[in-house]
Amino acid sequence: MKAVVFDLYGVLALNGWQAFKAKHFSGHEDLWDQVFKLGRKVDAGLADYNELISFTAEKTGESQAAVRYQLEHTLANQELLDYVRSDLKPYYQLGILSNASSSKVIDQIFTPEDEALFDAIVLSHHTGLTKPNTEMYRAVASRLDVLEEDCLFIDDQERHVEGARAAGMQGLVFTGITGLKQKIEALS
Numbered sequence: 001m002k003a004v005v006f007d008l009y010g011v012l013a014l015n016g017w018q019a020f021k022a023k024h025f026s027g028h029e030d031l032w033d034q035v036f037k038l039g040r041k042v043d044a045g046l047a048d049y050n051e052l053i054s055f056t057a058e059k060t061g062e063s064q065a066a067v068r069y070q071l072e073h074t075l076a077n078q079e080l081l082d083y084v085r086s087d088l089k090p091y092y093q094l095g096i097l098s099n100a101s102s103s104k105v106i107d108q109i110f111t112p113e114d115e116a117l118f119d120a121i122v123l124s125h126h127t128g129l130t131k132p133n134t135e136m137y138r139a140v141a142s143r144l145d146v147l148e149e150d151c152l153f154i155d156d157q158e159r160h161v162e163g164a165r166a167a168g169m170q171g172l173v174f175t176g177i178t179g180l181k182q183k184i185e186a187l188s
Helices: 016-024 029-043 049-060 064-072 078-088 104-109 134-144 158-166 177-187
Strands: 003-006 093-098 120-123 151-155 170-173
Touching: 003 078, 003 134, 016 064, 029 049, 049 064, 078 177, 093 134, 104 120, 120 134, 134 151, 134 158, 151 158, 151 177, 158 170, 170 177
Parallel strands: 003 093, 003 151, 093 120, 151 170
Antiparallel strands: none
């Protein structure tokens, strides 16, 4: 393995609920369950969104403005970026491959230092294709100057991982940082 390629949404970048859960509720499943159930009530029109914000702020000690911001924005998966920086960057070429309609999303999600971790960033609007088209995976391997079979692709959607495998890459479905670390160590 010479390169590790990551999907953006759901892996390197988390929607508000994913990021908020990782930050505030790891190890507190009972509390997360209360917030989750209230969120489902909001989704069903059985509770008010402001009630969810207020309840979550109270349970986490965050301000209501901070809770609202985190729930309404896509945020970098800082725990994964820290792992990439310390454990992967010294040994592998790194890439991002995402179905994204604009390069602006990269600047909106990552700091310049985080963006600099990656040797190649290929977004669907660069290629005119979307995952799981095998040409997307070939494009990122080409930009990384490695063969497809020397790449590991990580995505939170099985169909995109299957696309990578069809292109000749190894693939892993991202379910969390702990499992990812174990799987990468097993492949190394």
